Amino acid sequence: MGGTEQATLLDATGVAKSFGAVRALTDASLHVAPGEVVALMGANGAGKSTFVKILTGALKPDAGRVLIRGEEAHVGSPAQARRSGLVPVYQEPSLIPDLDVADNLRLGDTPREAFLHWVHELGIKGVRMDDMIADLPLATLRILDLARALASEPDVLLLDELTAALPTDLVENVLRVVRTQADEGRGVIYISHRFTEIAELCDSATVLRDGKTVGALKIEPGVEDRCVELMLGAKLSLDRREAGAARVNTGVPRLRARDIAIAPKVSNVSFELYPGEVLGVVALEGQGQDEVFDVLSGHVKPTGGTLEVDGTPMHFGHPADAIAAGLSFVPGDRAHALLRERSVRENIALPFSARIRDWGPLKGRHEKQRVDHAIEKLQIDTRAQGEVQRLSGGNQQKVTIGRWLAHGVETLLLFDPTRGIDVRTKRQIYPLVRELAEQGAAVLFYTSELEEVPLACDRAIVIFNGRVVDVIDAADASEEALMRAAYGLTEESAAS
Amino acid sequence: MNRRLQKHAWTLGLVLLLAVLMIVTKLIQPSFGATGLESLARAALPFAFATVAMAIVVIVGGIDLSIASMMAVCGVTAAVLMQSMGVVPAVAITLVVGLVMGAINGTLIVVTRVPDIVVTLAMLFVWEGVALLILTSPGGTVAPGLRSLISGAMIPGVPNALIFMAAAVALVWLPIRRSKLGLSIYAVGSDELAAFRSGINVAWTKITAYGLAGLLSAMGGLSLIMLTGIGEPVPGPYLLASVAAVVLGGVVLGGGRGGLLGPIIAVFVLRIIRTILTLAAVDPNVTTIVEGVIMVAVVMLGAVLTYRGARG
Amino acid sequence: DGHGNYTIGVSNTVQGNGWREQMICAMRAQAAAEGDVESLIVAHRNTDAAGQLEDLNNLIEAGVDAIVLNPANPDALNSALDAAIEAGIVVVAVDAGVSAEGAYILSNNQEEYAYLGARWLFEQIGGEGDVVYMRGIAGVSADTDRDNGFRRALEEYPNVNVVHEVFTGWQQDQGKQQMFDFLATGIPFDGVWTSGIDNVIVDAFVESGAPLVPIVGADNAGFVQYLNDIEGFTGAAVTNPGSVGGAGIALAVDILNGNAPEETTVLVDPVLWENATPEGQETIAGALNPDLDPEWPVSVSIPGWTDYSMEEIIACEG
Amino acid sequence: MSEQPRIHADAAVETGFKRFGRYLADNPVIPLIAFLLLLVVVLEIMRPGIVTPFRAGRDGIISTFWVGNLIKFAIPLAMLAACQVLTMLTAGIDMSAGILATVSAFVCATLAPLIGVTPAVMIALGTGVVAGLVNGFGVGIVRVHPLIMTLGTGLIATGCLQVYQRFVISTGTLIPETLVWLGTGRTAGMPNGLFVFVPFAAAVLYLMRFTGFGRLLFALGSNEAAAKLSGVRGWQVYLALYALSGLIAALAGLLYLGMIRTPSLSLANPLLLPSVAAAVIGGTSIFGGRGSFAGAIVGALILRVIDTMLTLLQMPEGARIAFFGLIILLVTALYVRITGAR
């Protein structure tokens, strides 16, 4: 595509930024030419989001030079960045929750026609201009964010893990649209932890490690290994789990769901989860998997069906009841799970004090032992442990898992635990999940990334349109088979 | 349509409540009529301005504890100025003083990064002191023309005080509400970070919102002296009343949600409850209890309703 | 004699202060004692002049025959008071005056109150020396009136010097703290004039071990008790009866019954009780009432005006 | 706040000043104590000798030990500030604390002659707990905003107190001897109130830092959804918290009663806003999740010193009030600036 020797659109060199003791960026640089899609890669906490925020004026750098179309630029605020043609979609949704769609557009002077065009183009239907942002699901918000950015016709589009929370079909639309943007001569900075997307979309990759740009590569077949090497500083790759002998589940299931219904989304979900097994959940966005996890974790009461734990029927009125029954829940949105301004230790130890009988003096040594064990096990980067919000996204996610590791796990409910997590961290999480299962825990594992299912799970249930439509043996399921199942195509495939 | 209705359900409920209370008043005191309505509207004036001022800062995500003190400053300023100059310049200067005081509050919040509740708690004392420096004891004069503005009813059944209030609030708020500034105020209150990232100048929006609150406090101060004819340097009981009315009126503490109509109706509800209790010759100490209970009960009801709403 | 079944409205703007509570109870007791009063509607809360206007309008709306009020301000209430008088409602202001034409005023003479006490104090310290001047709430009419009286006395004693002037906000705790603070500075002074907050000032001396100086306060039960009990303490209490409220009711009924006084303004002059002379000590011993709420003035009735008994005012019903 | 301003405070290079700033941020009480000492020095310069204990007065040795007074009057303020710190940890506030203290004091003083001292004290503390439970019910179970809930309870409590006082006008009052001893007595120049306050403060500090309950307060203020996810039943904590706050307020009221010895109907009400100020000066965030009682104690002392200074300065009342406000703002702003916390 666009020749790299052309005048660059965006040229950043030597960008540095510290947050107190944490040096998020030390020497970051990046070049974007017209028509080029640059992948910005790096492990969790490498500084990608920080870089994007600096380029778009949401943060002020401590040092560095930014040239826009060859001219030195001081981007003081997001508004100024927008005027210079730099339009971001940040990692966190940036629409105003209490305004409706129309008002959000007026606020940013976004042309309405163009916006609607892009919403349509990206394949979102049924969004009305008077919908409150707060009422919309996360995936829709991400798309609206993107449509808003596209509508302002940016010169450089900066997309920070836009696809992390998107179902597969929407990801495809996004990739297509972004590609067209580049073909029209715009520049794109694209952040994702998924190599497949990067291979499909990007022209080059700039790799950050520990806040420093360590390399810029052209994307060509086989570049993954080189990228990973640069990102991690050593050669690493994702290995498939060796397909072991298929598990034989006998005895009483740890968790049995029978005909669970949750009006209006879920009509019939039944499954059994046995001790020692990792049961995957395969589903496209919004098929009712959120609701099922809400029921299992005690947040929502089902409108029908029964739930048995170790053969005993259970009714959860509060997450505490589920926890008492041994069910530990790790939500997809870590913002819901973390005490942002408290320490790593307090976050992990939180369940230790939950019940009234634990309101008394803390058991310091006992607590420290178990917390330290969890931190070590998950290799949480504790440089900024005084406040969890200073950790990177990946490390924050580890803390949410570490909490239950320290507390002791019988049944672990993982909802998309690897959303927006880098390869290295993922590589730590799969074996951990396996290990927990081998030690006798039962794990229910939903992931939005289908290729993870064979890596971590023994079996997988497929939820489509609020029902369990299939159970597949995950260990040797191909991605294609999983995909077909997720789209509810199993019956036909069986017929053909 | 349904959505719109849902959005304004709380306000509609308040209107209904007000209507019921009016009927109760009429039942207790059959002679309650135009003059009763007029004095109700007049009594509501300072509360309404204080409440509207409070509502704007609550919508932007803050709170202003200094509103009653700013009203006192503006009251004494106008009363003193009117001794030496015409009504129009005196009123104009007073409005500017209010605007500036509010903007100072906002600027301090933005610049010092001290939480709004703390800054305005401190400014509560500062403005109270300033009022006492301007006038050590009640005094000053108010032009009779100004006072007659809020008495009587040009349109039968609609008290002038009500028209005055509606006109003043509409003049300030309507042009802003639908403008980008108005949206920015809601946006900043709803999610400051998202607002900043959407390209809104958060600092400026806050300062403007606090400035508007100051301006409306100035109107409140003016309405006070229009009622009494003198300037009083000691702040009246408008702070807690305005917080209560704002919440009763459906504005969410924390920002981003609610309008100005609900709080104004809430002011009338609170005022008419006092009228009813006086007419019914309820023991005044019990009146305090009743007011407290009503405030808590209505807000509890609101909490329960929204809780249900969020579930259903 | 029963001329009619009157409904009387009461408006007061300070709640939670012993003096005002006594005033309200005196009103209730007097209304009960008068045969002609059928009911009393009381609007009694913490508010400003604008709030009092609201209460007054509500009382007019309720159709009262007379209004007895303790005005928040002499000039601010005229719109409502004029309307009341025009509607034939008898208006009696107690404790402080109002400027509305046709309103009756039955007031404690606040200027005289301060003057009387201050003069006694200056006399007591020998016409010269340093005094501490503890005022009430800045910007409130009663405080301003008392200040005028105090200044008048001060002018008569040019050798008396105010070494320290503070506002207690009419709050016991604040007054006590301020006295402690001032005692701690070690600045010498010879007497204290304090507006209403008095027994805690004596406490501050006793507790810090400072030698007592002459102190002038009001006739609050607690302070009068101290005047009687504490060895070596000279001081004076100036009466400021809250029962003026009861007198106001009596006056309102008289007017309603056609016995209006010739003057629209009646000033209840304060009396000074000191414990420096044997006669004075006797007066104080007679006025004592150890069971009374210490914030209540001991002068619970005004002879010639009020008709209730001690039990009736304490019952506070009516 | 947006991310933008945070940057200035934390910016860049590891200068010595920065490191010092961070040290102070981790030990927020230190700059506050430094400021307190500075104020005391200024006061001593303004009125030489005031700080010195056991100084010769006009008539020989008198024990107007100013430091003792300072501490004495700071004690009830600091106790009410404890109510604010604890509730603020959960992003709440207790606007009824001042009135509950007053109610407790008044009830105790008026009931003591009727039913004896111990039952009177018990009932007085009980009123605090009951009112606190009402607050806790509203905040924790019905989910009313704490500001509104506690304002409403305060209003109701005021009304109840007014009605109650009509029944006890003539019963006389009795201030329990122990309270008077605690409130007015001195041991080695220091107020006896410390005999209650020191254990109290130790208990609160221990509660906040070393108990599960304390940890839950921080957790709820920081992220209630996360706490719920971890199995915390929020309503239980709120109920206990506000009941505790009511109890502390009632206790502060009793101590204050012993100090002032006049059970007025508004005795401790004026302490409410200063108690909020003491808490925020002491570094407690009204947004929850961050707070220090040690800081609040120093905050209360600072407010008292400022009070003394302004009383002694002999400026017009308006200027005095205005300065009080300005200084609160200044201290909090400096504190925020130095520590980068809010």
Ligand SMILES: Nc1ncnc2c1ncn2[C@@H]1O[C@H](COP(=O)(O)OP(=O)(O)OP(=O)(O)O)[C@@H](O)[C@H]1O
């Ligand atoms: N506001 C902040 N305050 C303190 N530290 C921060 C802040 N924002 C980011 N950091 C730190 O800066 C580093 C880089 O964070 P950043 O979010 O840029 O990483 P990232 O590459 O986007 O990671 P991820 O892939 O997990 O999103 C991390 O160590 C993080 O802890």
Ligand SMILES: Nc1ncnc2c1ncn2[C@@H]1O[C@H](COP(=O)(O)OP(=O)(O)OP(=O)(O)O)[C@@H](O)[C@H]1O
């Ligand atoms: N023992 C109980 N007494 C009174 N009410 C209870 C009790 N247990 C549960 N509830 C009710 O359950 C509801 C949920 O309370 P709970 O504190 O358990 O949830 P939460 O963690 O506060 O979450 P949420 O705010 O979503 O309700 C409350 O509205 C309360 O009325």
Ligand SMILES: [Mg+2]
């Ligand atoms: Mg990131």
Ligand SMILES: [Mg+2]
């Ligand atoms: Mg709850």
